Amino acid sequence: MPRGRSATYADQHEAILAHAAELFAARGYPGTSMNEVATACGLTKPALYHYVRDKEALLLQICQQHIARLQALVASVQAQGLSGEAQLRALILAFVRAYADAQGEHRVLTEDVRFLGEAERSVVLDGQRQVVAAFAEAVAQVRPALAAASLHKPLTMLLFGMINWMFTWLQPDGPLTHDDMAPVVADLFVGGLLALQTPALQAST
């Protein structure tokens, strides 16, 4: 590589996002100083600011990059043209597995979006809504009666709860892996969906 600068710059920027995501995930966004981010990257603080405008831009870029990956994942599953239940299972498997490689980014996305400014936050939340909508559509296809009772979206959020909560108890180096849990999550949720009695749900209100 004779012209190393732009490649180095892009690589450095990528490495910074990865380090920052890990730190934000571990200590929270307000609990992480730019000095800590810089040190983790082997840079001084002024050097860090050469690559990042400010702390909030760092947070926004982490969130945008991760949500873009999730949207691409949804698109690739949808491109397979699977039927209702098969598509829902494929979405669940893809997401659980994807989170294994991006635990830090995912925790930042779910916990630290609130620290973005209103405009930046709504961009990220719109992306999240699109992902949720894809899952909710698959849920509705599996059990159309739930959609009629307006329960497909709440049920989809329960599914995301199971998945999003996994980082709190599933250790990356533990005996149980994300790949082990992916089919369990799919079986539990799809099995539960099929077992749900919509009349009973309506009677509960």
Next chain:
Amino acid sequence: MPRGRSATYADQHEAILAHAAELFAARGYPGTSMNEVATACGLTKPALYHYVRDKEALLLQICQQHIARLQALVASVQAQGLSGEAQLRALILAFVRAYADAQGEHRVLTEDVRFLGEAERSVVLDGQRQVVAAFAEAVAQVRPALAAASLHKPLTMLLFGMINWMFTWLQPDGPLTHDDMAPVVADLFVGGLLALQTPALQAST
């Protein structure tokens, strides 16, 4: 009601914990200043420090108080002497409903325990483990084969994921309430549990 005199030390302390829990839940522990806590309580900062030793003690008290409530809830359900599935359903209903009244405290318990010192943190985590163990025991009673496959605890954590995640999407003043969702969570989880095929789970590893 004129201010000041009528509030006892204990009342004031209780009010401080409630306000602090709400602020910590909204802005995160490191993102909340003691000045903000004081202002929310209608106190000056030095006055706040009359009731609380330091910021970390405030966090610890919020966590301990909330985990004690959850342990009491488990005990009261266990005292009913219900059978496996009925007990699991009763635990789920009790927890979902309890979280409706303590959303701030619960978010603090799940997100901000990491900011406690090691000794304080492990006290809180021990309390959480006891609660989780009670749920896992109920899960094992419903499907003993899952316990044999060491899946009752991971499945219990998926359940807690559904419940703990609800604060992110279930608005207190929205059309759907915690009371509406409690039986849905119970039906989905118990239905999914009963649908799980253990051989398929073991084949996945």
Next chain:
DNA sequence: CCTACCGATCGGTAGG
């Protein structure tokens, strides 16, 4: 119980 402060550290940027 308030005003007045401290050591340190915050996010961000100056000159060279």
Next chain:
DNA sequence: CCTACCGATCGGTAGG
């Protein structure tokens, strides 16, 4: 004149 940084320090605010 540009880039990629450094040592030092900016104005404010943190917990106490």
